[in-house]
Amino acid sequence: MDESQRGPVHVEFRGVSKRYGQTVQAVRQLDLEIMRGEFLTLLGPSGSGxxxxxxxxxxxxxxTEGEILIDGQRIDNVPANRRGIGxxxxNxxxxxxxxxxxxxxxxxxxRKLGREQVTRRVRNVLDMVQLPEFGNxxxxxxxxxxxxxxxxxxxxxxxxxxxxxxxPLGALDKQLREQMQFEIKDIHARLGVTFVYVTHDQTEALTMSDRIAVFSAGRIEQLSTPRELYERPAASFVASFIGESNRMSGTVLTGGENGGVAVHLDDSDVVLNAMSYGATLSAGARVTLSIRPERMSMLQDGATALNVIAATVVQSVYVGDHIRLVAVTASGLKFIVKLAASSSQLELNAGEAVRLGCGREDCLALDR
Incomplete structure (x- = not known):
């Protein structure tokens, strides 16, 4: 669902908090608008709220405080069985x-529906979930x-x-869980009703959602589309929680136009050109750099890139659709690289010297 298709606000949290006793605050001042007909996922680790x-x-x-509204009407004081929610x-x-x-x-x-209507609806939903013969x-x-x-x-x-x-899919094995993700996504697309989905599985969230709210310590760290969340995480926590990434600390040497910065990595002689999509970073700012493993390449002789890192292979593992390479620099920085298996026919042995490359847009500078 793109921005232009999203409907009016369906559900709204206004300053909602939840405390257990005096010490445990599970949700902190939550403000959230869920649009009619969207598939919104609440994603986060255990205990995130x-x-x-x-x-x-x-x-x-x-x-504990705040209001929850559905279609503009407060429902936080309405009993669960009268909210009309599926x-x-x-379990x-x-x-x-x-x-x-x-x-x-x-x-x-x-709800005291007539027998004929009940029979018809039972038949319809069994067809919808592809179990027409299982009623008995x-x-x-x-x-x-x-x-x-x-x-x-x-x-x-x-x-x-x-x-x-x-x-809902936590008890299923991996293959069935992946199949059910697409089936639920398909049901949502056909019905057009609003789905709010909770999971701690990042891949599940990326696969199914129109938007994802990433929770940490009772707050939303970022609320974005799956692509925006993966490509432009707003914070170091989001970058580390959504997918795999190489994360390094460093200091900004120079800030450039349009968010471009040069970052000197701690305890090394490596300087990387990166992008900052959040706050404007000036010289001396401390940042965390994040580079997705699939955005790094292994440079062949004569090839170059804006960022070039000399490293030594520690491990090379064939994973089917890609080769997972672990390499370290002379100063001890470790990089994980995912190389497409088809384009990486050469054998990479431990101890082999390699040059790793990536562009400015592949390297995100995140305000700490």
């Missing part, structure tokens, strides 16, 4: 004594992936316009 924020929106946790948990929470169809019908029967089975007769599909169907069956998902 992302799940607490979701549970306050769902109504399973009370706010919810998918990691599926299916009733074991009921069939799949009975599990799906339950939210509708609670019990949860114990289903695989983990099938149970997860039923849990998603149950969250959607009463046609909410807001669906919350709390680590």
């Amino acid at each position: 992302k799940t607490t924020a979701l549970m306050m929106l769902a109504g399973f946790e009370d706010t 919810m998918v948990f990691q 599926y929470a299916l009733f074991p004594h009921m069939t799949v169809a009975e599990n799906l019908a339950f939210p509708l029967e609670v 089975r019990r949860p114990a007769q289903l695989s983990g992936g099938q149970q997860q599909r039923v849990a998603v169907a149950r969250a959607l069956i009463f046609e909410p316009n807001l669906v919350l998902m709390d680590e």
